[in-house]
Amino acid sequence: MEAMVSKLLIALCWATLACAAQPPQKIFPYAYSQEDLPNGLRLVTVPTDYPNIVATFIVVQTGARNEVEPGHTGFAHLFEHLMFKGTEKFPPARYNETLNRIGAASNASTSDDFTVYHTTFSREDVETVLQMEADRFQNLKYSEAEFKTETLAVLGEYNKNSSNTFRKLNEVLSDTAFDRHTYKHSAMGFLRDIQDMPNQYDYSLKFFDRYYRPEYTTIIVVGDVNPKAVRELAAKYWGMWKHGSYRPDIPTEPPQSAPRTGHVDWPQQTLPIMTVAFKGPAYTDSAKDTAALDVLAMLAFSPNSDLYQKLVIQEQRADTLGANAPTSMDPALFTISARLKKAADLAYVQEQVLATIQTFQEKPVDAARLDTVRKRLRYGVALSMDNSETIAAIVSEYVALRRSPDTMNKLFEQYASLSPEDVRQAATRYLVEKGRTIVTLTGPGGEQ
C-alpha cells in the first residue's frame, strides 16, 4: 500500500523548515534537514562525514510525565519493552532475525518526558530499518499472554536496579517533592504499579492508541546518508500513519509553601547520601532561566568549584558532589547531591551547601569564571560529537523538548548571553527555602 503514494506528492506536501547549512557559529555544527509529513510526523536528517554507519533515533514525546492516571505509572517505560513484541508482518522472531542479519545494535530508553528507540547499523540497511520501525510503530500487536510475560521483564529491570542507593533516593525525592504533577514518580514507575501491570492489558492498548501517533514522534537519522533518499523512504513507510487526537491533562504542581524533608533507611552498609533539591522552572530557551541554572550548577558544585574543592579534595568529607539543573518539559527539580564518608557530617555538609547557595544569591560570580564554564560547555559538545550515534543521541535530547536540533543552538545562545547578574538572579529566584526538599539516605545505624 505504501507504493500507492506518489513520492512527488508527498514531497510537495511536506513543509520544509530548514535545509540550509548552519552558520559556523552555531553550536550544532552539521547542516541538517527538518521536515514534517502531513500526518504530523517530523523527520530530521543529519548527514555526517563518519563513513558506513547510520544511527536512527526515534523520539516519542511520551514519558513518565504522560502517565496521568493513578495506578498506571511506568507505562511509557513498559512500551519501551512492548514495542519489541512485533507485528503480523514482522513477528519478534523475524524482527530480531533481521536486526541480527544486518548487524544492528538496537535499544530504547525512557525518561520523564520521552521514549527513544535507537538503532545503529551499516548504511546499506537504511530502508530495512525505516521499514521495520514504521511497521511496529503503526501495527504493533501483542497478545495478553505476551503482555503478561513482558511485564515480568519490567519487574526484572526494577529488580536489577534495586540494589542502587541513588536510584532509591531519587524515587523518594520525587515522591516527596511533588504532590500532583506526574514527575512525582520515576520513569520506572511505582513498584506497586509494576507489580499490577500484568492485570492491565486493556489499559496498555489504550496507552498505545493515545501516544504512538505521528504528532508525538520525530525520526532522527544521522550518519552516512542522503537526506533526499531518507525523505522518500520516510514517505513510503510512514506516510500512512494516522494522526491522533489525545492530549493528556497533565496536572499542574501547586506552589510549594514550606521546605520538606525525607529519609531512606538503607538495609546494607553504605555511604550516606544527601540531596538538596529546589523546585525549578520548565525548560526554556527563549528566556535565560534554564541556561542560568545550568551554569550555576557548574559554578557552584562541579569539580573545580570552591565547595567541591573544600568538601571532596581538602576536607575529604564527601567523595562525590554535583548538581543538576532541570531541563524538563514542565517545572522540575534543581538537585545538589553529595555522598559523604560519615553520617555525622550530614548537618555540616547541608550547612555548607546552603551557605554556598546564599553566596551565589548575594554576589554575582566572577565574569572570568563564567567564561570558563561557557568554554567548557562548547568544548564538551565538540568532544562528544565524535561519531554518528552520539550525535543522534545528543540531538534526540533536544528534539524531545522542542522537536528540533535548533533547540541546542538556542540554548547555547542563551549561555552566550548570560551575565553574572543573570546567574545571581536565577539563584535568588529558584533556590528558595520554601521550594526546597532535602532527602537523606543512611545505612544501618545511620553510619556506613
Add this chain to the structure above:
Amino acid sequence: MRRLVPFLLLAAAVPAQIRTVALPSKSPLVTFRIVFTTGSASDPAGKYGLAYLTAMMLANGGTENLTYKQVVDAFYPMASGLSAQVDVEMCTFSGATHVDNLSGYYNLLRGMLLTPGWREDDFKRVKDDAINALKVGLRGNNDEELAKELLYQNIHEGTPYGHYSGGWVSALEAITLDDVKQFYRSQYTQSHLILGIAGGYTEVFLEKMQKDFRKLPEDGGLQPRITPPRQIESTRVVIVEKDTRSVAISLGFPIRVTRGSPDYPALLLASTYLGQHRMSSGVLYDRMREQRGLNYGDYSYIEYFPRGMFLMEPQPNLARQQQIFQLWIRPVEPPTAKFALRLALFELDKLCREGLSQEAFERTRGFLTKYVNVLTKTKRAELGYAIDSAYYRIPQYNSYLKSALAKLTREDVNGAIKTNLRTSRLVISVVSKNAEELKRQLASDDPSPMTYNSPKPAALTGEDKTVERWPLNLKAADIVVKAVGEVFQ
C-alpha cells in the same frame, strides 16, 4: 574513504623506540590511550589493589608542579580529563582533547604520568575512594557485578588473577604511598608502555611525545608468569548472603581461547549465538526473558566484560592471557532462582550437544560480520581495539574478524563448542538473601516447577518438565555461603 592501518614499533626490536599505535586523521579531536602492560596480576602478595591505587594516584592526583586542584582547574575549560582503567595485565590512561587545547592538555597528561606529585592528601583521598568502591560500590550497590567479579576471583584463585583488580579492603588499608611509588618505578617503564594516539595531531607532536616518554626507565620490573587456573574437579557454588530483593547469578569455567587463538572466531560466534548484552536475538534472552519473563536478560561472554550493566559493548584494553566462558543471568525473583539456573544450564547443554544449525550459524555470522563495525564506531574504541590487536599480535580487529568469519564453517563452530564448552565442572556465583535456604534448595534434587501469570504453549510447559528436574549434581559440601562483608575483604 580513509584506510588507516595502525603501526606497531616493537621495543624489543628497537629498544630506543616506544611501542606506538597511531591512527592519524583530519579530526579536530585528538584521542589518547596510554597503556602500561602491567596490572593487578603484578600486585605483591598482601598488597592487592596496589596497581589500582597507583593508577588512580596518577589519574586523580597532582603533579610535581601542580596540585590536584590546579590540574582540575586546568582541565575544566577543555571539558576533558584523564581517566584510568586497571585490569590484571593492563593499566590504561585515556582522554581526548580538541586540537585547540592540545598543547595544554598534553602538558597536563605528561605531568600526571611522568612527574606525579605523590602528595599524602591525594593518596588519602584516592585510597578512601578505592575502599569505598569495594565496600559501597561493588558489595553494596551492584549485585550483578558482585556475582561476576566473585566468579572470576573464585576461578582464578591461587593464580596472579586470583584477586579483584580493585583490590581487597584490608590490603588497600595497609598499602602505603611508598608502596605506590615503588610500584610506579618498577612497572611504569618503557618496556611496558604502548602509546596510543588518534586524530588530528602532527608527526612532530607524536615524536615529541615519544621522546618525553623515553624518560621512563627502560626495563620493566618483574612480572609474574600468568598461569592457567587450577582444574575445576567438580561444580562448586559460592553464595554471598545479602539483604537484597532478587538473586544475581554468574557461572563459568576457564577456556584456553583468547583473541589470538585459532578457535576465537568460532567460539565468539557460539557465544554470540547464546547472546550478548541487550541483543534481543540471543538464545538465552529469548528463552529466559522473552518466553518466560524470568528477568531482564541473560548473556554469554568469552572475554572479560566488567561494568556490563552500564555498557552496551565491552570496553577495549582489558586484554588477558587467560579468559573464562561465562553466563550472566540478571537478577531473578528469589522463588525462580533455581529454575533460572537450571534453564541456563539446559540451554548450554543443548548448545554443547547439538551445536548450531546451518541457519543459526549463517545468521550469527552475518550479524558479527557487521556488528564489528559497531564495536569500533568511535575513535576511542578503534584506538583501543588497535592496541589490543598489538597485544594479541593479530591484525586490525575488524579485518581480522571479518576475514576469519568469512572462512568459518558450521563445523568449525560446532567443533570449537565441543572442544571448549561444557556444563559440568563449573563455578557458580550467586548473590542472594536467605543464602542457607538457597543452598539447601540447590543441594537437593527436588524439582523446581515454574508457574506463569499467563498461558504458555504446550511445547514450553513440556520443556519446563525437563528443566525443573535438570540435574545440578550438587551436594551441600559443594556450596559455600559467605557474608557480603567477607568478600574482597
